[in-house]
Amino acid sequence: MPESPMMIGRVTRCSTRGFVGAMQISENTLPVFGSLCQAEAQGGRSYVVGLVYDISITDDQFARQLAALDEVPQEQIADGQLNRQVPVEFSALAVGFHDDDGFHQSLPPQPPLTLASVFSMVPEDSVDFTSRLHFLQMILNAHQLPVDELLATTLRLSAQARPEEEHERFLLQAGREVARLLAQDLTRLENILRGLRIKE
Amino acid sequence: MGIHLPSLLPQMQELGQALYERSLQVSAMIPKAIKALHFTAELDHSDLQSKIKKAGDRWTGAIPTEETLNLTFPPPTAPQGLHVIGADGSQIYPDRHAAAFYYLINVGSIVVSHGSGEAPTIQQESRLFFEIEDLYDEADHPVQNAYVNLRRDVAEMKTLAERAESLAGEQTLAILDNSLLLWMALQTGGSTSRETDLYLQQYLKLLDRLRSSKAGLAGFIDRPRSVSVLALIHLAGLPDGQITQETLRLTPFRGLTDRAIFTKLLPPGHRSALFISASPLNRDFRTAGHEVYFFYLNTDADGTVVRVEIPIWVAQDPGLLNRVHAGILKDCQTTGGFPYTLVRAHEVAVIPAQERAAFEDMLQRTLLGHGLRPTQSQKALTKQLTGQRKQHRL
Known part of the structure; x- marks a missing residue:
């Protein structure tokens, strides 16, 4: 477990395949699509590694009424963003877990429980977890998700977690692994490889 | 069983018709009431107070103040801060x-x-x-x-x-x-x-x-x-x-x-x-x-x-x-x-129904933790059981 991870929310629904977390709105702590996070499981003895694939804000008729106005006072915008009990929901795909033996890239033995804390993964742990790429197959198997964008974004963020001189080497290695996994589907492969380019 | 809609539908029609007719009657009263308000505003203040006194303690109307009662007052400027x-x-x-x-x-x-x-x-x-x-x-x-x-x-x-x-x-x-x-x-x-x-x-x-x-x-x-x-x-x-x-x-x-x-x-x-x-x-x-x-x-x-x-x-x-x-x-x-x-x-x-249910659940667990056996009345239990029955939607 990293030394000072940032808590981004608490689990509201979960299974061994993934979990959904909720949080109060705050742009600073909003999780990012494709980022890695960890949720406590097994009474704190392990952490499920999740990959954020969806972030949604609950529909709210009052906010909709305010949004339709020409001008909304700054206090009311701040109230809506900081105070109102409108949680942001984020969904994460389980791609591994961490226990006393370190990171594992397979489904966790148990899901986190309701209200378990969810933390963003610090760069050191992200580098450690993505030093092996078996989890890419788990992403490709998640058919109902925006897999191609998720995979490309995750690899790009994982590259950025490394020192600058290692970015290219990591992306090349990841690109080769993706090519191996998608050897039968060249159109998708091209799409993902295009997404792997770090935007300047 | 829920409400018996077939018997309510004709009553609903009657309700709609009654409210429509009442709204026409009320609309017709408004000009008369406004005229009466202007008339009241013209009355001598002491005469009006004398009538209020005559109406007695059980009268629950509005007592006029020094402001002319048919005047309207425009919005003042809101204070800073x-x-x-x-x-x-x-x-x-x-x-x-x-x-x-x-x-x-x-x-x-x-x-x-x-x-x-x-x-x-x-x-x-x-x-x-x-x-x-x-x-x-x-x-x-x-x-x-x-x-x-x-x-x-x-x-x-x-x-x-x-x-x-x-x-x-x-x-x-x-x-x-x-x-x-x-x-x-x-x-x-x-x-x-x-x-x-x-x-x-x-x-x-x-x-x-x-x-x-x-x-x-x-x-x-x-x-x-x-x-x-x-x-x-x-x-x-x-x-x-x-x-x-x-x-x-x-x-x-x-x-x-x-x-x-x-x-x-x-x-x-x-x-x-x-x-x-x-x-x-x-x-x-x-x-x-x-x-x-x-x-x-x-x-x-x-x-x-x-x-x-x-x-x-x-x-x-x-x-x-x-x-x-x-x-x-x-x-x-x-x-x-x-x-x-x-x-x-x-x-x-506001206490939403979900929060209330969670609170009552916590309360029951607390009572159990103190060796008490929380029980709802038979009436409450049977209401819960029958209330959970799935209804066919129209």
Whole structure:
């Protein structure tokens, strides 16, 4: 477990395949699509590694009424963003877990429980977890998700977690692994490889 | 089984037809009522006061003030750095069929500092009442829901007073989502008048604290059904010799409300003249220095007319009166004529069904943890079982 991870929310629904977390709105702590996070499981003895694939804000008729106005006072915008009990929901795909033996890239033995804390993964742990790429197959198997964008974004963020001189080497290695996994589907492969380019 | 829709459908048609016909009758009354209001405004003030005296203590109309009663008053400029406090409450009533006999009062409040750009500050206070003295009145009867409402109203006013005191010296307006008159004090059923009086005295002391904090105070009543101004204009039209309880009851404006006539009279942002509530309860408020005045206010361009109640120390201070008038309008700008602070205070205070279920679940586990076996009454259990049955949707 990293030394000072940032808590981004608490689990509201979960299974061994993934979990959904909720949080109060705050742009600073909003999780990012494709980022890695960890949720406590097994009474704190392990952490499920999740990959954020969806972030949604609950529909709210009052906010909709305010949004339709020409001008909304700054206090009311701040109230809506900081105070109102409108949680942001984020969904994460389980791609591994961490226990006393370190990171594992397979489904966790148990899901986190309701209200378990969810933390963003610090760069050191992200580098450690993505030093092996078996989890890419788990992403490709998640058919109902925006897999191609998720995979490309995750690899790009994982590259950025490394020192600058290692970015290219990591992306090349990841690109080769993706090519191996998608050897039968060249159109998708091209799409993902295009997404792997770090935007300047 | 739910409601029997086939038998209700014809009744619904009758209801629609009846309401349509009533709306035509009411519309026809409005010009007459407005004419009568102008007539009343022309009457000599002392003559009108003499008629009110003749009407007696049981008359609950509106008592006119020095303001000409058919005048309208345009919106004043809102003060800079205005803090608006809103408070609202909700409750779980005592239920003898539940796993435990208790009640809960939840009060939510918010302070919006207009023009600051800062997020408002929110407070929520939840309190559980479970002691014998909370649950039974002096005659050993279980407390009625009206008694819980009374305690909730006092708790709301306490929150407003505390938050106003924390802003003493600032331009502050405290808004209550209710009448300022503690109506529940008249409706506490089985509870003894001594207990009711105790809470009334507490409430009046809280008004003292609000007055000392120099905050403007207003009770905001949306869609009021009051007919007190209509009662006044009916009284004004009666010859002195014909003012009796019988003639006072025979108003030609039956079915009409004050709101209907002020919707026609008040341009957006304007308020009506000030009136004094002739409610018997207002005598206690008068004695304590908090006699309740009121005016009608058009809070938005769509003609939303509300009733605003203020204590005498706001009514007689032009600065505070303007602060209430302009502050409410400012707070209503984005929320369709209802104050933003009250929308949010309600949202903070309300106990959604899911939260209530989670609370009751926690309570049952707590009781089990103390070696108690929480059981609902057989009636409550069977209601739950039958209520869970899936219904076929139409």
